[in-house]
Amino acid sequence: MRLEEFLLMRHELVLCAVIVLILLAELFAGKGTRTSIIYFSIGIFLLNVVAGFIPTTYGSIFGGMYRTWELVVDMKNILNVGVFVVLLQSAKWLQTEENEGKATEFILLLLSTLLGMFFMISSGDFLMFYLGLELATIPIAALAAYEKHKEQSAEAGIKLILLAGLSSGITLFGISMLYGTNGSIFFGEVEQTFVAGNLQVLGFIFFLSGLAFKISLVPFHLWTADVYEGAPINVTSYLSVISKGAAVFILLILLFTVFRSITVMWTDMLYAIAILTMTIGNLFAIRQQNLKRFLAFSSIAQAGFILLGLIGGSVLGMTSVVYFVMIYIFSNLGAFGVISAISVYTGKENMDDYNGLYQTNPKLSLVLMLSLFSLAGIPPVAGFFGKFFLFAAAAQKGYYLLVIIATLNATISLYYYLLVVKAMFINKNEQPVPYFKSDNLTRIGIIICVAGMLVIGFASGIWDYLHSISFGI
């Protein structure tokens, strides 16, 4: 194998190097230099993010096990930026006393899952896909149980590992059926021989269930709320944004290529799942008091909206999904950034605690409001554009009824997003969250999110670029 071919895996190689470097730094660092390792990791990861944007060549290696093309590279860059923001937002929390000594582990585990996601997105056969999936899942369970002195965190970890194991098993079962009926595990060959026989469809359903678990689509969503609530807040934001985004990306690619011959079939399935996911996610979100649970259910509903783009099955659909996930990353991380900052500085996580927040922390309140508006799809923030195009993708294929259900669901979601806005701006509180000055890294993390939300929508070039590299069925 020539070097140039090897360099096709640039994203993965650079990330591996970053992981090794952090590991080495941990080895040689003295006891008093814990904090600087965090800064070092963030700095070196920033280099990794920048390196991702350097133009590269595309192709496939290892006999087709690993494939990369323009869209995949962009997906990885989107995830890279998201993880960078997560790292920035976690920095302060990692420096707290109870996390003393295990900050590097957090970063290493986080980056390993990212590596898994990269391999998953780039996979050219089911084997590579499965390896990537597992690498992306198992470290997250460790992360969820990161705060080992908290019972809830441990519970979240064990729940996640058990259920993820089960869902992986189901996925694997599906893959084995697909292999048995097609005689190949390579995506390209499966695509050719896929004839929608009973066993093949069954295999597909099992396979889909596994991914649906990762994206927490209804009825595979039951783990979400408990894990999100129990896990440390930065892990929750990582789970709900990066992990979900990566799973959506690979689902998108597989549906549009490998399973294109049964488009009619999966369209029907996703149609029903989309309605269930949006509605149930919304209805449960209304009743949540804990903001982490609240965002967990709202992110379930958001996943339902994403399915509208998949159902489109068109160029517009693919573009809108990638575009929406990108916007969703910024919006949700913006919201989580504020919640995490408040949690770290004051330890408060409930909606009631946010009463009167605007009086003491106006900037954070505004950011949270913008993020929630973006999630709800209110202009001028980017979420409006993302939702509009997702709906357009479904409408293009004539699914107007689905779009009506979705837009009405968006209105319901506005209700509970406004509840938080109401708490911050309208409700009175005797003892509001005290004013605090957040550290620079947290701030940079939040500023990146706000800039993303404000710019991505209006900068039509991003949309047009994604549109030019997308493809339909």
Added chain:
Amino acid sequence: MDMLTLLIVIPVLTVAGILFCKDFKQVRVVAAIGMSLQLILSIVVAVSYLNERLAGNDALVLFSQKYIWFQSLNIHYFIGVDGVAVAMILLTAIVIFSGVFASWHVEHQTKEFFASLILLSSGVFGFFISLDLFTMFLFYEIAVIPMYLLIGIWGSGPKEYAAMKLTLMLMGGSALLLVGLLGIYFNSAPDGGALTFNILEIAKVHIPVEAQRLFFPLTFLGFGVLGALFPFHTWSPDGHASAPTAVSMLHAGVLMKLGGYGCYKVAIFLLPDGAKELGWIFIILTGISVIYGAFGAVVQKDLKYINAYSSVSHCGLVLFALLMFNKTAMTGAILQMVSHGLMCALFFGLIGMIYGRTHTRMIDQMGGIMKVMPFLGVAYVICGMASLGLPGLSGFVAEMTIFFGAFQHTDMFHRVATVVACASIVVTAVYILRALGIMLFGPIKDEHFLHLTDATWEERLTVITLLVAIIGVGTAPLWLSDMIGDSLNIVIARIL
């Protein structure tokens, strides 16, 4: 930068300026300067529009500018105005200008208040100048959402409930609207070619009738919610009653006109066949709005509720007239939008001023206002007269034109509907005169009313601005109705 884009830029710059102010005095001065500029600019737009027309420029829209935005979806930033839009821009500028002075004494979170108020107005201006459905929808939503905070924070009474109800109902309306707009977009090129959001382009093609049947109700209903269409009007009384003065003014005066304007510009203009086939359903609904709103106002005791229900009635009349599909009635509808906008803004402004002094809005607790506050009293009388359609004031011009146009239909259904709607005038007289009689001329019921002062200079400015406009439209309506009527020709041509 062109004149129309400036209409959006000035409010945005004003908001930016407000954010840098130190205290509430600076804030209101900046807001006043910004909105005065906006008023001047609007007058300049109107004058140059009329001049262009006089000079023989008969393009569909004037001052149009078009920049590509989302290339692959053929979305443009496309702006331009016709006579109707110019009338709406003038109305908005007058109302927001007087609204700023009406909220001169908002001292609680002044900065945020004026910023939201003016941000809202930038959405309204953007909506009226847009000729691209996507940008139009974008501005529509920008205009609606600040309402939540404006009512929720600075409102009175059950403000949180009212704010949430209003926001959700309007957003629910826009949910239907969004589907309607997407439907129009994906049917905008029935003969092949590029899909488009461009209103003028879509108006040239013929959208398949089946699609029109589906999307006309969605679009009309979507905009109709904002126009207080029965049975989706319930946000309006609660919202108006709880909102602070300037917000009621802007909302009843301008924002509800977004509904009427959208129904005309999108639903009827782009989907004429659907409108013709299904218009009767909405004529019935709007007829109910007109009558129900009027009777609703009769039984109310709270001044704001009276006007909120009267708004439902008057805005119902706008939609009712639009559905008559002839030039006279539709011109009347637009005139009614202008007239009701001015009137309603003045009403809510006056109610706010009176409430600020008497601390009650219940008419049975008031009396003798005319003696202690002659200026406000007289203004209220004139406004009431305009509302019940006294000749010489704007209400008469609008309602006369509407009923004159509506009665041109010779079939039973339209005639009955017209007669029924016409009956609302009588009911209007009942609730207006009752309120006037008790509140202004009745005996003084409360000792402390004797020590109340009349309007201050900024209040007089608010009142006089609006009064001048009402009397102006009432006495010299021809330039306005001609300007509107000429722009309606193309709509009429499409629907016949």
